[in-house]
Amino acid sequence: MAHSQSSDRGEGLKRDITPFQSFAVAFGFVSIATGIFTAYGVMLVTSGPMGIWTWPVVVIGQLMVAFIIGSLAARIPVTGYVYQWASRLTNPVFGWIMGWISFTFLAIVLVAVDYTIASTVLPVLLSYEGDAQNAWFITAGVILLQALMIAFSTRLTQKFNAIAVSIQLVGMISLVVLLFAVGYWQGELDFSNLLSTGLIPREGYFSLGSLTAAGPWVMGTLLGAFTIVGFEAAANLAEETREPARVVPKAMWQAVLSLGVIGMLFLIAVTALLGDPTNLQLSATPIADVINRVLGSLLGKALLLLVVISIFSCGLVILLSGTRLVWAMSRDERFPGWRLWRQVNTTLHTPVNATILVTVIGQLILAVFSQETDALFALFSAATLLPAIIYAVTVGMYALKRDALPPSQGGSVLGGGGLSGVG
Incomplete structure (x- = not known):
């Protein structure tokens, strides 16, 4: 096993990721349009409309995590993120374990995110009845397209993701404004829904639950916990980012904060426009139903298109992050077949072999479970832990x-200087 401290240069990789592109990586992985669209219906069933108030709790918690990860990223701005930090701060064996946990998460969540396009969104957007077979083929095609983009050009991938994130920002803000404006004009805003538990009894609503079941309020936190993850992907591209110790920490906390504010406003607007919340607790796509009713089918289709763009961008960042993790572990000779996966194509300046590996593993996971959708979704659920x-x-x-951390290579406290004066 090689020494735990690898070179701090991305040999063969180009350092050309801009501050906004770094922000876009963090924002694109989290993808509130994807997470809220996917998890809001589940929240209505388990927690009722009032479950949206768990969102700011999770946002604050994840913002604190982002500050801590940012402090580490400012001191150890090396591709491989938690694998590198664990290796350097504890020991190589623990770093290896954390690297494999991270790799497992990225491989599974890649399939989970891209599968959402084929299983949930496209059937509604294009008005066809989806089944396991076509969901398999469509998801496989999406993963392949993402892999081709990543393998052939990091610059193209980053530019596409930056554009996709810009579309998400403009689209979500516009949607929030439209929902409030049209809802107010039509007299459909009902803010009492914000404190409604729907079909969930109020008695024991805020209880923590038991050893085998969580209380309704606690279950509501899964909406934010499912959505606001992955912002640390910006740290996994540190060796390709300009001034990473300064840029990456800011990119992460700014992404979490902006996602938190926009997401909360969107949740309030949708929930205030639910009408009778008990009518939508059985809907598979309650957000699309609300937007179709309030803004019309054309804007409803536009939302679904926005969700497709968001999901594709999210999957793209996940696959990109996975390839960099494999490459980083292989550079340190800690991944099976490392000699092959650590190579960087001299023409494309991308780790093509690592990209192929992660893509193949994703395709294998998809193929094994493609006809067993219950098992596939159980795998997705388990991976959220x-x-x-x-x-x-x-x-x-x-x-x-904390006291053993190297000095920060960044600037201010929120831009890479750490927490509470550490550094």
Whole structure:
């Protein structure tokens, strides 16, 4: 096993990611349009409309995590993020374990995110009845297209993702404004829904639950916990980012904060326009239903198109992050077949072999479970625990090794200088 501290240069990789592109990586992975569209219906069933108020709680918590990860990224701005931090702050074996946990999460969530396009969004957008077979083929095609973009040009990938994130920002803000304006004009805003529990009994609503079941309020936190993850992907491209110690920490906390504010306003608007919330608690696409009713089918289709763009961008960033993790671990000789995966194409300046590997693994996961959708969704659900493990370990390492951290290579406290004057 090689020494834990690899070179701090991305040999063969170009350092040309701009501050906005770094922000777009963090924003694109989180993708509130994807997360809220996918998880809002589940929240209505488990927590009722009032579950949206767990969103700011999760945002504040994840913002604190982003500050801590940013402090680490400012001190160890090396591709491989938690794998690198664990290796350097604890020992190579623990770093290897964290690298594999991160790789497992990225491989599974790549399939989970892209599968949403084929299984949930496109059937509604294009008005056809989806099945497991066509969902498999469409998802496989989406992953392949993302892989081709990443393999052939990091610059193209970053530019596309930046454009996609810009569309998401403009689209979500415009949607929020339209929902409030049209809802007010038509007299459909009902803010009492914001405190409604729907079909969920009020008695025991705020209880933590038992050893085998969480209380309704606690279940509501899954909306934010499912959505606001992945912002640390910006740190996984540190060696391709200009001034990473300064840029990456800011990109992460700014992404979480902007996503939190826009997401909360969107949740309030949609929830105030639910009408009778019990009528939509059984809908698979309650957000699309609300927008179709309030803004018309044309804007409803526009929302679904926005969701497709958001999901594709999210999957693109996930696959990109996965390839960089494999490349970083292979550079340190800690990934099976490392000699092959650590190579950077001298013409394209991308780790093509690592991209192929992650793509093939994603396709294998998809193929194995393609006809067993219940097992596939169970796998997706189980994988949502992995980010919590990664964040908990990262925060724990920071707390234990804070005094042993190297000096910050960045600037201000929020731009890479760390927390509470550490540095």
